Amino acid sequence: MSDSKAAFQCRQCGICCLGRGGVRLSRGEAGLVAAFLKISPADLFTLYLGAGPAPWEIRTGPDNYCLFHQADGRCLIHPVKPGICRDWPFLPGPLKHESAFLEAKAACPGFSKELSWAEFLASAPGGRP
Amino acid sequence: MSVLKPEAGSVLERPPAAQRSRWAELLRSLGDLLWPPVCATCPRALPLAADERDPAAHFCPDCLAELEFMPESLCPLCGRPYFQAGPHLCGDCLRRPPAYDTARSALVYQGTAARSIALLKYHGDLSQIGALAELSSARLAPPEGPARADPDVYDFIVPMPISPGRLRRRGFNQAAELAKAIYRPWRKKLDEKLLIRPGDGLVHQAALSGAERRRAVRGCFKIPEPSRVKGAAILLFDDVLTTGATAEEAARTLLTAGARRVDLHSTARTVLQDWR
Incomplete structure (x- = not known):
């Protein structure tokens, strides 16, 4: 299986948007998100960023979902969402550790059921980092 | 790969206080009377002859309240x-x-x-x-x-x-x-x-x-x-x-x-x- 779409297809279940796990924006990404939302960077920090000691981290709501996660499962900032969300699940963690791949596969229904780690690596856009 | 089981007398093999022999309990109680146990992190006295697998055998209630296990x-x-x-x-x-x-x-x-x-x-x-x-x-x-x-x-x-x-x-x-x-x-x-x-x-x-x-x-x-x-x-x-x-x-x-x-x-x- 070398096609990334055959290996993984997002089901928009929102499980990857659940939890306060350190999704941070880079300076460039913050600028893009602020422009997309038509708000100032200062408002972006006030309304959406700055969870505790990580000022660039996206906050979560009372339901523990990312503040950009909407009730229908869609992302409010989908066209400009941060790299870690855009590239899921082809990220350094699952591409480096088989255990991380298995954890990601167990949590996310978007993976092909029979997908092995070797097939996941082969299907990664750009190959293994 | 060899599989090791807990050895006799190890922490994991130790029976709870209630199951220990009377002699072991007597010796332990005697030791506690001679050297009364105190909290590991403050000078407060602890109960005598407590089961050492119980955190209360090592820390007083106030210090125990400050202990937090990983979630x-x-x-x-x-x-x-x-x-x-x-x-x-x-x-x-x-x-x-x-x-x-x-x-x-x-x-x-x-x-x-x-x-x-x-x-x-x-x-x-x-x-x-x-x-x-x-x-x-x-x-x-x-x-x-x-x-x-x-x-x-x-x-x-x-x-x-x-x-x-x-x-x-x-x-x-x-x-x-x-x-x-x-x-x-x-x-x-x-x-x-x-x-x-x-x-x-x-x-x-x-x-x-x-x-x-x-x-x-x-x-x-x-x-x-x-x-x-x-x-x-x-x-x-x-x-x-x-x-x-x-x-x-x-x-x-x-x-x-x-x-x-x-x-x-x-x-x-x-x-x-x-x-x-």
Whole structure:
């Protein structure tokens, strides 16, 4: 299986948007998100960023979902969402550790059921980092 | 791979106080009368003849209230606590995965746990080992610990080495002493010489920032016999995990030498203040 779409297809279940796990924006990404939302960077920090000691981290709501996660499962900032969300699940963690791949596969229904780690690596856009 | 079972008389084999022989109970009660037990981290008296597997046998109620075990909701890889409904890697592990395979700790490094470890490391109070080992065993070693932390799956249990200079000044390696007590049933797998740390140990890690620590520990570990490490599953143990820079470097050294996997255990770890 070398096609990334055959290996993984997002089901928009929102499980990857659940939890306060350190999704941070880079300076460039913050600028893009602020422009997309038509708000100032200062408002972006006030309304959406700055969870505790990580000022660039996206906050979560009372339901523990990312503040950009909407009730229908869609992302409010989908066209400009941060790299870690855009590239899921082809990220350094699952591409480096088989255990991380298995954890990601167990949590996310978007993976092909029979997908092995070797097939996941082969299907990664750009190959293994 | 050999499977070791808890040896007779080990921490895990010890029967609860109620099942011990009358003579053992009598001796213990006599000892408590002669040397009344006090809290490990304050001068308050403790109840006599308590079961030593009960944290109340080591700490007074006030100090116990300040003890915090690591929560169940963790990043499956680095073991940092965070809110999550199911298994899910944290953002840091997705972007910059650590060299080691998994990390698990027993306690949050604050309050009583921090005081107990400071008394051990900086004041040479070896009586802390028993209390810390009992608390750690409950989370890190089976039968109570999670299956993934089972020391049976490892070829070696390696305490984080300290430099000869620091060993001379301190007189003991706290990670090695704690590992001996926590993994007593698997003591044949304990190896203090698999990984060494040459140098004088004059730089105190506690005073350095995360980036400074990473620079300071680069290349600081050596493996005297790399052939023993090839293909081995290794459980690395440290007393406290803070930035993870030392553990990362130790794991990288072992993996570069050919270790099959390296997992990390620690008695305590620092966590973000607001993870709750």
